[in-house]
Amino acid sequence: MRALVLTAPGKAEVREVPVPIAAPGQVIIDVERVGVCGTDVELFTGEMSYLHSGVSSYPLRPGHEWSGTVRSAGAGVGESWIGRRVTGDTMIGCGDCRRCLAGRHHVCPERHELGIRDGLPGALAEQMAFPAAYLHPLPDSVDATAGAMVEPAGNAQRCVDAADLTAGERLLILGTGTIGLLTAMLARAHGLEVHLLGQELGFARSLGFSQSWDAASLPTLSWDAVVDATNAPSMPGLAVSLVEPGRRVVYIGLSGTPSMIDTRDAVLKDVTTVGILGASAGLANAVAAFASGAIDPRPLVAATVGLEEAAAVLSGSRPVGAGPGPKIQINPQIAYG
Helix, strand or coil: CEEEEEEECCEEEEEECCCCCCCCCEEEEEEEEEECCHHHHHHHHCCCHHHHHCCCCCCECCCCEEEEEEEEECCCCCHHHCCCEEEECCEECCCCCHHHHCCCHHHCCCCEECCCCCCCCCCCECEEEEEHHHEEECCCCCCHHHHCCHHHHHHHHHHHHHHCCCCCCEEEEECCCHHHHHHHHHHHHCCCEEEEECCCCHHHHHCCCCCEECCCCCCCCCEEEEEECCCCCCHHHHHHHHEEEEEEEEECCCCCCCCCCCHHHHHHCCCEEEECCCCHHHHHHHHHHHHHCCCCCHHHEEEEECHHHHHHHHCCCCCCCCCCCCEEEECCCCCCC
16 A cells, blocks of 8 residues: 655655554554644654654654544454544553553553654555554544544644633634634634734634734733644743733643743743643544534645645645645545556
8 A cells, every 4th residue: 555654854755565454452444534734744854852852763654633434443343443434542552551541641651642653653544553442433424624633623622621711711822823723713612702813814814713913913901811832932931921810821832942931920920831742632522523513624624635745745835726724634545646
């Protein structure tokens, strides 16, 4: 079968690789859509910290935002999974350690991260093997495009939950990329007053977020919570300076260089800061939000292309005819040529 393989910094190619075989506890997925994420780009460029700490290495098969259909099941997996449309968790814990047993498998020290850490090839392939225990079924109302948006929406859901606001309170989101916009959509569905701070604001406003600001126009308001969904090293400190005393700042963006926060500001304002790693605890609610129609993530998808165009997308190229949304998806089933 065909799969995208990252071979070195800045180098990727579509290769013929062995068809996966389901180990006990696994299923085989026919992959239908895969979202290209900032993490995938960092793996492609060689900037991803895991490549320097040794938990990830080339050659590497990426892809962790996906949807597909279960083709077959290995030993110990109920046949009822076969033929079901699914997505799945990125974080695959060992299942036995203290963190896993406490429900924190996403920070298991021995975890796999699908398509990111070594040990579990990712979804940018025609098929992949995946542990059945980490599957999430998709209802018929959630199509393949939306299904591959569940993983980023799960992260966004965790941001909204961590902000700990009630309907009518005011949330400021720094960043208008995929995570920032999904956080805004979910927060709006929860009855929050949503504001966005970014640079490219036209698309956010087209989604109904009229209260989208740049740095020069940001109003002086009381921000009941702030979510930093950027990769700018200056933003974590800005978030602390903006949030109301005694409230919360949520960090999900990662900068390429260390970011600085003056802890005196956080202490003197009695601010709670929360870091978000992974979508695990938010996946089920993200599926439910899509299925109910509370939010529709599909306008965020600018284009869908085949595997042969994936390397160009990773290098920053926008497909011809792409829409204004921030997300590009790959359909591995598109035949080349």
